[in-house]
Amino acid sequence: MEKEITIAVVEDDENLRFLVSHRLQTENYQVLQIGNGLDAEKEILAKQPDIVLLDWMLPGKEGIEVCQSVRKAGFENIIIMMTAKSQDVDKIDAYSYGVSDYITKPFNMDVLVAMIENKVRFFVPKSGAEVYHFGQTEHHPNIHSLVRDGKKIELTILENRILLHFLRNKGNDVTRDELMEAVWGYSSNVNTRTLDMHVVRLRKKIEKNPDKPSYLQTVRGLGYKFVDDTSEIPD
Template identity: 35%
Template sequence: MKILIVEDETGIAAFLKQGLEEEAYTVVMAHDGNKGLQLALSDDYDLLLLDWMLPGMSGIAICQEFRKQNKKTPVILLTAKDSSEEVVFGLQAGANDYIRKPFHFDELLERIRVQLRAKSGETSHEALQLGEIRMDLSAHLVYRNDELIQLTQREFALLEFLLRNKNRVCRRVQILENVWDSNYNYNAGIIDVYINTLRKKLKLEGEDNYIQTIRGVGYIAREV
């Protein structure tokens, strides 16, 4: 999932970038409105996170111009404004949601998840299944039979990608681009480390190894 953040306060921008990358999102940054609009229109994103007050062009103006191009990508405004009139104005400009500064990161994260679920058309109870493994996407939980399996955000994102592509070979470059970020200089060997960790946590071994290695290519999730 790829998120564009347009925020001119460097401390907040760094905080958001680090927090979202730890949640396995790919983050693109801009620190002024003109650059933010340029980036928003030049690439595809899953969500835009826009500060209201920006140098060059406000977040509201970015949102308005973005919507004029018939872009449907969800937009969340970050704002210190708190009057109901200003909030309504932001929503009328095309924003899907807003969050007031200062905010708790967990609240922002949940608002992002709500917008991404709505964008993808997920129902509140969407689940992915692979044999005895079940992923509850809305609750962000993984089970093997009735046992809750504790996964990190990156492990969860890797498993979700494999299950969404069940019975299809996932090449290493595809995994890096979708679970990590192709712009980062990650060694592809990191995938092997995470796959091995997933297998251990999910107790996948022998005939129950639902995540199989395709040597020299990548991995495939399939029921055996």
């Protein structure tokens, strides 16, 4: 059965592009094949694929520049960068350009499919608009926003994913490893300091006093817990 998920495979190596595209098609994904950076930018914005597999080195325009351009133009779907080992050093900096995750060449096709399935499961928006509530705040994950006192507060893509995971797991202890896998995805090598930095930024948007959080609480030596006292019966 064909999945209602479109994946753009942006790769100038024709053989690799064919192999990846063929495997994804056998997994019942709809595939859009693109061979250079300039065409990629136009096609991504025109077709709005759910996931983009984007090679780092491309003719016409480098992958990281394509990523930066489409993000500035409002593209918010998943972008997985395909990189060579020598490009690992640039990975952390590139998150600021809007890269969702990485896979390093040469990669195993099964690992690629597992990564994509993880993204589809957690991050590709479902039909219908989910709304979550805590305190006097509404979270609208499909538009990456909070609404409080009639005012809209924008969330970054990563803040949105972090908050959504907590709201789906209210009252439960969430380890840093669990959170990193849920937010960055399969086999991500993001470090805990990066995660904690995003949590600090998120607290500034959801807490009355970010230094003494009432919702997004630290569980010492483990991770975090989201507590919504408005849903609890007082003693």
